[in-house]
Amino acid sequence: MSEYVRVQEFVAHATKVNCSAIGQYSKQVIATGGDDMKVNIWRVGSVENIWSLNYNKAPIDCVCFDSTEQNVVSGARNGSIKVFDLNEGKLARTLTGHQVSVTSMQYHPYGEFLITGSADCTMKFWDLRSKSCVETYTGHKKDVTCVRFSPDGKWVASAAKDGLMNFFDLIATKHINSIRTAPSYINTFEFNPLELAVIGATSSRYVRVWNLDSMSVMHTTPAESTPIAALSIPDSGSSLYTTSRSGVKIWDLEDYQMKESVEIGWSNIADMRVTDDNMIVATSFSSNFVSVWEVDVDQLIENRQNAPAAVDKDRRLSLEPAVAPGKGNIAGKGLSIAEKMEQIKQDYDSYSAIYGAGAKEAAPSYNNGPESKAVPGRQDVRSGAKGVPTRDADSPSEFYNDVALDDKPVAPQNASIIVDFLMGVDFQGNFLSLDACVKLLPIVDSVVTYTTARVQPTDVIVFACYKTLVALAQGFGELIRNTRSAMVAGGVDLSREERLNKCNLCYQVFNKAKQRLDIVRHQYRQYSRVVTVLSEYQRLANTYFP
Secondary structure: OOEEEEEEEEEEOOOEEEEEEOOOOOOEEEEEOOOOOEEEEEEEOOOOOOOOOOOOOOOEEEEEOOOOOEOOOOOOOOOEEEEEEOOOOOOEEEEEEOOOEEEEEEEEEEEEEEEEEEOOOOOOEEOOOOOOEEEEEEEOOEEEEEEOOOOOOOOOEEOOOOOOOEEOOOOOOOOEEEEEOOOOOEEEEEEOOOOOOOEEEOOOOEEEEEEEOEEEEEEEEOOOOOOOOOOOOOOOOEEEEEEEEOEEEEEEEEOOOEEEEEEEOOOOEEEEEEOOOOOEEEEEEEEOOEEEEEEHHHHHHHHHOOHHHHHOOOEEOOOOOOOOOOOOOOOOOOOOHHHHHHHHHOOOEEOOOOOOOOOOOOOOOOOOOOOOOOOOOOOHHOOOOOOOOOOOOOOHHHHHHHHOOOOOOOOHHHHHHHHHHHHHOOOOOOOOOOOHHHHHHHHHHHHHHHHHOOOOOOOOHHHHHHHHHHHHHHHHHHHHHHHHHOOOOOOOHHHHHHHHHHHHHHHHHHHHHOOOOHHHHHOOOOHHHHHHHHHHHHHHHHHHHO
């Protein structure tokens, strides 16, 4: 069983996504904010938003939920703060006071209060009942990067790019003390719920722990290779979870030794939560896409105990969708196309694709969680259909319409089987549909990704994959371009929205293949047929996927 998976990837906004947050109560709702000035609310496992809140007049730079997911708050680039009621899906309050972008915010753990930080170098404490700013905290000379309440709700702290972290007593309304980290600064931090300590991720890629009695450093972890984007401490307080662009690490908070780690090729990681059943849930975004990830910590520990270290080192998750390795040895020689596809189906777990024809249930998810108190239509998103299709794959059409493969690295022998299939099929046939394109493209992309990055590639594999990409671009390029270029619509057209989501997913894979062209062309410059098919794909990509 895989210890990590990308649960879903979807188009979250018409323009660039700037932020996302996971609800801390159920861990099943997500808020996203984008350059389109909208705040969208999503249920994990669904690509249809619950609410699209269009009340801002500037791009959204940060979002957060309250502790029960009844409200969501957005901070805009013009300094405006808006509180939305998720029961009604409407604007509840507007708070003004910051002069420029709101960079960080957090709801009070117990009351109707909010703390916000801004690029105007201030932190503000708001009473949401009276819609007023109770206190403005100064002391920073550069942008505030993170603000947090203490677990008991009596302290508040801010970190900024000037290398200072300031602590204030909300009851006494006074400054308590400061920690200086200059020349580096703290990107994000969390209070330890079980002791008087704060844990911060610095711009120099260290995680440091400070004793709040002495304001001195207690522990420093080794530097990471990439910036640390999010920290999480479960209520038990026994472990610290850190995420960076390269993956997740779990630390013991007693001796600050690393317990587990897993490499995951996500980018722009935005938020992370740890569920009661020991699952890490995270969101990342790129362009106008948002991805939801899960890491099964128990499975991670079990796999580490059972697997040899040499194998363990090479296990990682790529950002690109990938094909699952077979459970047995699939030789595939001497079999017909239908027999090969049937054998692959028997060796792979399949799932009902989110965009599959006729799919009505949600995609498999990571957490049952408590029922949301506010978000309408909450249901257990783990009930999505899962299982191998029952009918025989008598034709490529049935394979395309029924089978989608899990997000796991592709094995070399299975890459050969897939390539045999690609080389033996006429992709100009009438059986090919947009649904088939959505399912096939990630498979082709995963084979190219694996062969060019992890093993010695062969010209046969690359030729077959780019030949397939050329055929799919010829068949669907114009549809994808036209659908994506008509993104402004009046009213709600669900069929059009579904088609747009499919086209966006296809575009992403086509664009990745285009970006990889220079590298592949250099590797295979001595193979004339590969060069020819790459040139043809370049022409089509420039036409349809600029």
